Amino acid sequence: MTDLLDQIYFLFERLTWMSVLDIALVTLIIFIVLIMVRETQAVILLRGVILLVIFLSLLTSLVNLPAFSWLIRTIMPALLLAIPVIFAPEIRRGLERLGRAGSSPILGKMRAYPGLEDTIHAIVTAAIRLSNRGHGALIVIQRNDPLEEFISTGVALNARVTPELLLQIFYPNTPLHDGAAIIVDNQIAAAACVMPLSSSGILNRSPERQMGLRHRAALGISEATDAIAVVVSEETGLISLAHNGRMIRRLDGERLENILMAFYLPSQPPPTFLDWLRGWLGQNRPREER
Incomplete structure (x- = not known):
């Protein structure tokens, strides 16, 4: 010792x-x-x-x-x-x-642009309706990384994001239903896009076996870029979200909208002492004028 x-x-x-x-x-x-x-x-x-x-x-x-x-x-x-x-x-x-x-310009958060909340609401509404109808879907939303190489593999649309258009794209047996719809800003840039498949093996260790090519493609694009992928399972109707090689399963409409808002709307920085002082002076100024 x-x-x-x-x-x-x-x-x-x-x-x-x-x-x-x-x-x-x-x-x-x-x-x-x-x-x-x-x-x-x-x-x-x-x-x-x-x-x-x-x-x-x-x-x-x-x-x-x-x-x-x-x-x-x-x-x-x-x-x-x-x-x-x-x-x-x-x-x-x-x-x-x-x-x-x-x-990343703002710690991985995408810049806010006009109409972003309406776009997110349209995506959530479409995901809920697709889930209720049992129609599979893969919606990829661009953040900071450009997705031009994946957009070029699909059919260009450049159309405004609406629930009706997303429902039509992913209607079974239509020409555009097989593949991903990529959303850039407030537009559906392209549909039927080819996504890279994940090789991480996360889905192989999952106890659920209903996750197929759409989920692998969602994980693959989230591993290759910082995009968000929303997946609706054709077999179970479950809504999932993939980001940074991770997948969140069994989302309802409210949770999906909250997560998308958190990703795409920049959070407000905490107030500084100067902000507090300005607010305090602004609240007390009318009393002094009286």
Whole structure:
């Protein structure tokens, strides 16, 4: 016990600010990597790689195996070079999120524009009616990231957002019902748009098996961009919302409208002392004039 305490004390004696910074940087990199692969198929692969490295390290350190140790030292650089290739989708997704966070004008909130509340109300009304009728739908709403590459895959409409138009687009067996409708500002820019499918594996772990291609496409576009995707299930009529690779299920009209308002309407900043002082002076000025 005394030797252990002496070793710990010796380590703390050699610990400097540069050492703390070094450890903090390594910890931060590991944390970022874990965040990028969280809730993806890569987690299983990463867990296997970590267990394999631990096993090989213990084996080569506890048992004297010169040939095996030489083999491990030889192939280890190749494994390190293979990691970026194996985790390429997760690394790309993480860098895209980092780029969006750095360029977002108002902390990820989209600028408010005239008629935004009417557009959200039309989307919610259409989602409720589609749910009641059992018609599947996928409505993608642009935020800060441009969606031109996905708009170009569909049929251009450039029409004002109304519940009736959305109901007509997603009416079964019509030419535009298969695919996503993309909304930009107050207009339906295009319908029947092709969305990227999610490869995260979240839907595979879900206990519900009613989530098909529409839900995978909603998750996929939310992983590739900062857009919001509203999904109406054709089988169950349930309304879901996807954002940033996450999905909120079983939404009613009120919750859906509240979430969309929170995403698209910038919140008011908390009042400062000067705002409070101006309000206080404004309230007391009429009394002084009397």
